[in-house]
Amino acid sequence: MTAPELLPYGTPETPRLSVRGEAHLQVDPEIARLSIAVTARGTDRTTTLQDLTHRNTQALNLLKSHSNAVEKIETGLVTIAPQLTEKGRHERIRSYHGSVYITATLTDFTILGELTTRIAxxxxxxxxxxxxALRPHSPAHAEARRRAVQEAVQRAREYAAALGAELTALLELADDGAEHTGHAAPPGGIRRARAGGYAGAAPAPELDLEPQQQSVHAQVSARFAITPPRL
Incomplete structure (x- = not known):
């Protein structure tokens, strides 16, 4: 037999008060990520691989040339696959398609517009x-949690005052789950592909990109002991 659940209602002599505290912050982002897809295609597997390797090196070298602004470069999925003709008795390889996916994390937004167009x-x-985005351990998360606790205490004091009572002790403080609501790519996010380049091309225009603010939310539940109310 399980023990009966203890109800956290308190007693007339030692009443309890439960409240919730929340905080919502709008803060500037700390990092920006670019997703880069390098592709190659051709009728010969070796040539396609060579083209893909060369273009991947070009992209990586360009990113590394901005090492003061680019914090991290990560290579994700790599594919090289044959493209077949219509299925049937005479099925054969028509061409080869290859791709490399790269993610670049930047901390200096002043170079972001220029770098984006140069990659494109x-x-x-x-x-x-x-x-x-924000970093996982951004101070903004701690600030949101601090403000959520402050609001819980303030709420509890106001409820107690409305009853003619005072707070005497904190019995419990529970994190209801701090939540960061980041933003996906802004409408009209950058998407640009080039089928090829040519020598002597004019410099790429620099995009003017405005950082998108991030929403940070924290919520706590708190339970306090209060003096007997004056009803």
Missing amino acids: ELPFTRVTGPWW
Whole structure:
């Protein structure tokens, strides 16, 4: 037999008060991510691989040349696959398609517009983004939690005062789950592909990108002991 659940209602001599505290912050992003897809295609597997390797190196070198602004470069999925003709008795390989996916994390937004357009100018390269975000351990999360606790205490004091009572002790404080609501790519996010480049091309125009603010939410539940109310 299980023990009966203890109800947290308190008694007339030691009443309890439960409240919830919340905080919502709008803060500037700390990082921006660009998704880069480098592709190659051809009728010969070796040539396609060579083209893909060369274009991947071009993209990586361009990112590394901005090492002061680019915090992290990560290579994701790599594919090289044959493209077949229609299925049937005479099925054969028509061509080869290859792709490399790269994610670049930037901390300096002043170079973001220029770097984005320079990447988009690379042959057979697509860039998508930016994706604005906060770091996992951003001070904004701690600030939101602090404000949520402060609001819980303030609420409890106001409820107690309305009863002619005072807070005497904190019995419990529970984190209801701090939540960061980041924003996906802004409408009209950058998508640009080039089928090829040419020598002597004019410099790519620099995009003017405005960082998108991030929403940070924290919520706590608190239970207090209060003096007997004056009813």
